[in-house]
Amino acid sequence: MKIQSVAVIGAGQMGSGIAALAASQGMSVIVMDQQISQLEKAKRVIEDRWKRNEEKGYITAEERSHWSAQLQYTHQLEQLDRVDLVIEAIIEQRKQKQALFQTLDRFAADHTILASNTSSLSITELAAHTSRATKVIGMHFMNPVHRMPLVEVVQGLETNEEVVQTIVKLARDWGKEPVVVQDAPGFISNRLLMPMLNEAVFALQEGIASAEEIDQIMRLGMNHPMGPLALADLIGLDTCLYIMESLYQGFGDDKYRPCPLLRKYVQAGRLGKKSGRGFYLYSVEE
Numbered sequence: 001m002k003i004q005s006v007a008v009i010g011a012g013q014m015g016s017g018i019a020a021l022a023a024s025q026g027m028s029v030i031v032m033d034q035q036i037s038q039l040e041k042a043k044r045v046i047e048d049r050w051k052r053n054e055e056k057g058y059i060t061a062e063e064r065s066h067w068s069a070q071l072q073y074t075h076q077l078e079q080l081d082r083v084d085l086v087i088e089a090i091i092e093q094r095k096q097k098q099a100l101f102q103t104l105d106r107f108a109a110d111h112t113i114l115a116s117n118t119s120s121l122s123i124t125e126l127a128a129h130t131s132r133a134t135k136v137i138g139m140h141f142m143n144p145v146h147r148m149p150l151v152e153v154v155q156g157l158e159t160n161e162e163v164v165q166t167i168v169k170l171a172r173d174w175g176k177e178p179v180v181v182q183d184a185p186g187f188i189s190n191r192l193l194m195p196m197l198n199e200a201v202f203a204l205q206e207g208i209a210s211a212e213e214i215d216q217i218m219r220l221g222m223n224h225p226m227g228p229l230a231l232a233d234l235i236g237l238d239t240c241l242y243i244m245e246s247l248y249q250g251f252g253d254d255k256y257r258p259c260p261l262l263r264k265y266v267q268a269g270r271l272g273k274k275s276g277r278g279f280y281l282y283s284v285e286e
């Protein structure tokens with residue numbers, strides 16, 4: 001199946017990155033978010049980055065204007081019957097994603113593939129909230145989308161092999177490196193990453209070292225490009241908490257219990273880079 005048009009639902013950090021990537025690959029893209037302010041922010045972030053790339057000579061003025069024209073922003077679920085693929089990238093909350101998949105199933109054309117960018121939630125369960133379980137799949141991009149090569153492709157229990165191959169090919173066509181995994185809490189990426197981030201927050205809570213020192217140890221000692229607390233800030237502390245909760249729930253094992261300090265930061269509205277403050281301070285439009 002050939003994918004030519006895409007709808008991205010959720011215009012946050014990930015949705016805006018995925019939409020920009022799809023538009024730059026010649027796709028016609030509908031970007032939908034329930035908050036108009038998020039749509040405006042996504043448009044600003046995408047246009048500013050392309051403008052900087054043009055100034056640096058990485059892309060031409062024609063490319064920039066062509067890509068911009070491929071993007072259409074809306075706060076309503078409309079015109080979904082015109083797209084070949086929907087990529088859902090809303091908040092990492094099970095109930096909200098389930099309700100959205102039910103709605104998407106109603107509005108989308110029969111041939112449309114419904115993909116989720118979820119970090120940890122069950123694709124099989126999301127699929128069960130639709131009448132097209134064979135066409136529901138995980139398409140898990142990494143942050144920031146324009147820089148990270150991996151797309152973790154998650155095959156749910158009912159996902160059709162042809163749908164898997166369509167998404168694998170699409171990810172390659174978009175310049176990414178897909179790796180197919182089976183459905184399980186956190187898949188591979190977050191099952192391995194999140195316990196390390198959580199442990200870093202526990203170490204901070206216990207006063208073993210400062211945030212800077214914890215990050216320095218992992219950068220200088222383990223050759224990680226960024227420390228775990230800076231990475232948690234980049235992902236979003238709310239998103240980290242939701243992922244850890246779904247790992248904790250999914251495996252029922254205490255080793256995934258979210259650190260109370262992480263919960264406290266989220267309760268205080270310190271969500272990391274996107275809100276201007278997490279373990280570190282940021283300028284919000286960074």
Ligand code: NAI
Nearest residue numbers: 010011012013014033034038089090091092118119143235
């Ligand atoms: P974000 O908080 O930046 O954006 C979420 C967006 O979804 C917001 O703009 C919000 O207004 C919108 N939204 C919420 N409910 C909605 C609904 N029912 N309909 C339409 N829009 C709705 O979150 P982020 O970081 O972009 O994460 C989105 C998804 O991507 C999550 O599932 C997350 O686990 C996943 N993800 C996140 C990564 C990260 O590093 N932040 C990496 C890979 C995946």
